[in-house]
Amino acid sequence: MRIIAGEWRGRKLVAPKGDATRPTADRTRETLFSMLTSRLGDFDGLRVADLFAGSGALGLEALSRGAAHCLFVEQDRAALDAIRSNIAAFDAREKTTIEAGSVLHLRAASEPYDVLLIDPPYRTGAGAVALDRLLRLGWIGPATWIAVETAATETVTVQGLETEVERRIGKGKLTLLRLEPDRTDPDTPPG
Template sequence: MRVIAGEWRRRNLAAPKGDATRPTADRTRETLFNMLTSRLGSFEDLRVADLFAGSGALGIEALSRGAAHCLFVEQDRAALDAIRSNIAAFDARSRTAVEAGSVMQLRAAREPYDLLLLDPPYQTGAGAVALDRLLRLGWIGPATWMAVETAADEAIDVDGLDIDAERRIGKGKLTLLRLQPDIADPNTLPA
């Protein structure tokens, strides 16, 4: 696994030992970041959260392309070791934070993030559940982009979020989402 573009282009990424995580393939990551670049233009100064982070490859890629800060959230110990190893290898400690624990236990955000990257286990529905929770906890605002990798046949359907684009890649699917334009306050969504 390598960083695809930006400051750390072509540098290797550490992957977690064992088979508890499924790192995003280089081809899938490249497609995802091409989709995001066509919408965002630039990653400069973005606040990013890499959720279900695994090796942290998605967040590291965003940092390499100019993101100001990335929060990595992961609960698997081997994956956390890989994330910390990658952060150290890229000397990115000042631009990162690591939270050991479940995405489902995150607290309210002080302000919305610019980009949420989610790579939950396939066929669990965890991506949609996490997005619904994060929407209610203030992680998602009008300018937030969300990217979720799921199994190709897995649907992401969250009240208050619109699907901007979907792209199938092998056994997986990338989905980009945005807050529905008529949602001013996510806390007013029906329960």
């Protein structure tokens, strides 16, 4: 695994030991960031959260492309070790925060994130459960882009969010989501 573009392009990433995590393939990451860049323009100054972070490859790719800060959330010990190792190797401590624990136990956000990168275990439904919770806890605002990687046969459905685009890549699928248009008006009560 390598960083695809930006400041750290071509630098190798450490993957977690064991088989508890499934790192996002370089090809899938390249497609995901192409999809996001075509909508965002660039990552300059953005606040990003890499949830179910694994090696941290998604968040580190965003930082390499100019994101201001990335929160990594992961509960697996080997994955946390890999994230810490990658952050140290890229000298990115000042731009990162690591939350050791379950995405499903996160607290309310002080303000919405610009980008949520979510790569839960396939076929668990954990991504939709996490998104429902994060939506209620203020992690998602009108400008937030959400990217979820799932198995190709899975669909991500969360009340209050709409699918912008889905793209199959091998055995996986990338889904970009946004707040539903009526949820972006602060005077409109939720669902």
